[in-house]
Amino acid sequence: xxxxxxxxxxxxxxxxxxxxxxxxxxxxxxxxxxxxxxxxxxxxxxxxxxxxxxxxxxxxxxxxxxxxxxxxxxxxxxxxxxxxxxxxxxxxxxxxxxxxxxxxxxxxxxxxxxxxxxxxxxxxxxxxxxxxxxxxxxxxxxxxxxxxxxxxxxxxxxxxxxxxxxxxxxxxxxxxxxxxxxxxxxxxxxxxxxxxxxxxxxxxxxxxxxxxxxxxxxxxxxxxxxxxxxxxxxxxxxxxxxxxxxxxxxxxxxxxxxxxxxxxxxxxxxxxxxxxxxxxxxx
Ligand SMILES: NC(=O)c1ccc[n+]([C@@H]2O[C@H](COP(=O)([O-])OP(=O)(O)OC[C@H]3O[C@@H](n4cnc5c(N)ncnc54)[C@H](O)[C@@H]3O)[C@@H](O)[C@H]2O)c1
Numbered sequence: 001x002x003x004x005x006x007x008x009x010x011x012x013x014x015x016x017x018x019x020x021x022x023x024x025x026x027x028x029x030x031x032x033x034x035x036x037x038x039x040x041x042x043x044x045x046x047x048x049x050x051x052x053x054x055x056x057x058x059x060x061x062x063x064x065x066x067x068x069x070x071x072x073x074x075x076x077x078x079x080x081x082x083x084x085x086x087x088x089x090x091x092x093x094x095x096x097x098x099x100x101x102x103x104x105x106x107x108x109x110x111x112x113x114x115x116x117x118x119x120x121x122x123x124x125x126x127x128x129x130x131x132x133x134x135x136x137x138x139x140x141x142x143x144x145x146x147x148x149x150x151x152x153x154x155x156x157x158x159x160x161x162x163x164x165x166x167x168x169x170x171x172x173x174x175x176x177x178x179x180x181x182x183x184x185x186x187x188x189x190x191x192x193x194x195x196x197x198x199x200x201x202x203x204x205x206x207x208x209x210x211x212x213x214x215x216x217x218x219x220x221x222x223x224x225x226x227x228x229x230x231x232x233x234x235x236x237x238x239x240x241x242x243x244x245x246x247x248x249x250x251x252x253x254x255x256x257x258x259x260x261x262x263x264x265x266x267x268x269x270x271x272x273x274x275x276x277x278x279x280x281x282x283x
Contacts, residue, residue, distance in 0.1 A: 005030035005064035008071025015209035130252025134228025136163025137243035166272035
């Protein structure tokens with residue numbers, strides 16, 4: 001029996017609840033939103049299609065196996081970067097930390113700036129660090145894979161670093177030479193990849209929800225994922241959480257430290273680290 005709770009049931013929380021039920025990952029759902037009629041509407045919409053128990057009692061969150069933290073403000077065409085959401089979403093993360101007291105499952109952090117809130121929940125709340133995993137890298141990697149495919153390169157892309165402007169696509173792992181100007185052009189495209197969706201339909205939904213449910217499934221199966229975690233010295237990084245390859249289990253996370261980066265990637269990684277350390281110091 002797997003129970004998935006969604007703390008915040010807007011576009012992302014609602015869709016994660018639906019997809020996790022649809023794929024048979026969740027046997028039970030808990031839906032909580034500060035906008036109670038919305039949580040209730042999401043519940044009704046799901047149970048009109050599927051026979052699954054859905055609680056809207058926030059007290060049930062603590063008994064869930066997974067809790068998706070997707071409460072808070074999202075980007076709009078006027079909010080250019082995820083980091084710009086920090087001040088507005090920090091009080092919401094603090095409120096969520098109160099609600100998560102006694103929660104013993106895995107917290108999947110989605111709300112942006114996701115890497116900072118992953119750090120916040122891992123380092124500054126009553127949760128154990130091993131309970132906290134940030135989501136973003138699998139989506140960024142999928143977008144990188146698509147960008148490569150559109151250029152006629154059928155390779156699986158990996159994106160580490162910040163889920164944001166300082167993301168680091170690993171060109172050196174592709175086994176082909178991609179000239180620096182082409183790398184920069186692809187990176188610029190990746191940075192802007194969700195804006196047409198935000199402009200066209202107010203926010204991303206299907207892509208993130210699909211990968212969030214896949215990530216929970218991979219955690220269950222002990223498979224390697226790209227996720228945000230406090231680096232704690234891995235790759236000589238400290239003082240922030242950022243996208244890294246890791247195997248996440250019930251006992252915590254084991255970061256894969258075997259990757260080697262080329263000079264372009266090292267420079268981008270350093271910029272990501274310095275940027276994230278600055279914001280993590282503010283939580
Ligand atoms: N990490 C990723 O890859 C990724 C992808 C997409 C979106 N996001 C982020 O996820 C967050 C949610 O995005 P969305 O599109 O679902 O937004 P949304 O506006 O559709 O939903 C957010 C919900 O949070 C609720 N909420 C606000 N304060 C709350 C509180 N204190 N307690 C409970 N619920 C509260 C709102 O009522 C709303 O329903 C945003 O920060 C967005 O930037 C991250």
